[in-house]
Amino acid sequence: MENSILFQDAHNCLLEFDKATSLFAVYDGHGGHEVAQYCAQSFPEYIKQRETFQKGDYIQALKESFxxxxxxxxxxxVVTVLKRIADSKDDSGxxxxxxxxxxxxxxxANAGDSRCVVCRKGEAIEMSLDHKPEDDVEMERIVKAGGKVTGDGRVNGGLNLSRALGDHAYKQSENLPAEEQMITALPDVRTLMINPDEDEFMILACDGIWNSLSSQEVVDFVRPRIQEGHLKLSQICAELFDHCLAPNTLGDGTGCDNMTAVIVQFLPALSSTETKNLKRVALPIENCTEDASVKRSKTEESDLSV
Known part of the structure; x- marks a missing residue:
């Protein structure tokens, strides 16, 4: 059983990941923190090293990388490394x-039930799909791989999600490819052309947030606080966590999970006059302000801005 007192999430905030490229990620660990921590340390570089990434085929690069x-x-x-940082002897992911x-x-790209949402003129645009065992497509794959989904929406009575990194105890069908295992790491990939005149920010967060609030409710909470202009994004994250946090642990568990969120604010496009006055102008999505904060049994905050 996962210990909710232990913080098992991790994240990446890499504004200068590659030429004209930034990378942000949230990893929600279960069964231990080691896989999430290792992903935060090593996954971005693994993505960058893919030949498809270097050729600009980013959709294929993300799928191959996962x-x-x-x-x-x-x-x-890697198992040796994971055991060295492990807080549990159980198979984790x-x-x-x-x-x-x-x-x-x-x-x-998404595998699991963490989520990315873009705010476009106040409307929540979901950039990922939660992968849950009870969904028809997911359940069909699970059953074909020899598993079952219990009445409470868990794979073989264990995981309450159907895609993840790690969790190799659920990936033991030797006659099946990786994308057809009970639990698969194959991500869905969605794309969006950012319009700096319409798109205001995006938020990546784990299910500790989304189990408490809908995508639109999160946008409605974050947007006015950004517009007011006197709070850092990390402070807005902290207020969001407090808003989601249950007053006690006597309920159904909503608001008692680990919470991680990354808010990325898109700055407006520069006018032609402003552009002429600059020797070098980065594109709007590079001119972003990002803060990440996490809060549960311990609090960590980091602020980055460009």
Whole structure:
């Protein structure tokens, strides 16, 4: 059983991930923090090293990276590393939602039930799909792989999500490819052209947020606080966590989970006059202000801005 007192999430905030490219990610660990922590340390570089990434085929690069990196998590070398940082002897894993900003193009890859949402003129645009065992497509794959979904929406009575990195105990069908296992790391990838005149910010967060609030409710909470202009994004994250946090643990568990969120604010496009006055002008999505904060049994905050 997962210990909710232990913080098991991790995140990436890489404004200068590659040329004209930023990367943001949230990893929600379960069964231990080691896979999420290792992903935060090593997954971005793994993505960058893919030949498809270097050629600019970002959709394929993200799919290859999720599946390929998941395979590396089961290699003896990486297993040794994971055991060294492990807080549990159980098979562990994590969700992963990764947002790649290349010029004005947004690519979001997701495996699990963490989520990415873009605010477009106050409307929540969901850039990822939660992967739950009770969904028809997910359940069909699980059953074909020899598993079952219990009445409470869990795979073989265990995980309450159907895609993840790690969790290799659910990936033991030797006659099936990785994308057809009970639990698969294959991500869905969605794209969006960022319009600096309409798109205001995006938020990546784990299910500790989304179990408490809908995508639109999160946008409605964050947007006016950004518009007021006197709070750092990390402070808005902290207020969001407090808003989601249950007053006690006597309820159904909503508001008692680990919470991680990354808010990325898109700055407006520069006017032609402003552009002429600058020797070098970065594209709007590079001119973003980002803060990430996490809060549960311990609090960590980091502020980055450009």
């Amino acid at each position: 599946l390929g990196f998941d395979e590396t998590l089961a290699t003896p070398e 994590c969700t992963a939602v990764v947002a790649l900003l290349k010029d004005q193009e947004l690519y979001v």
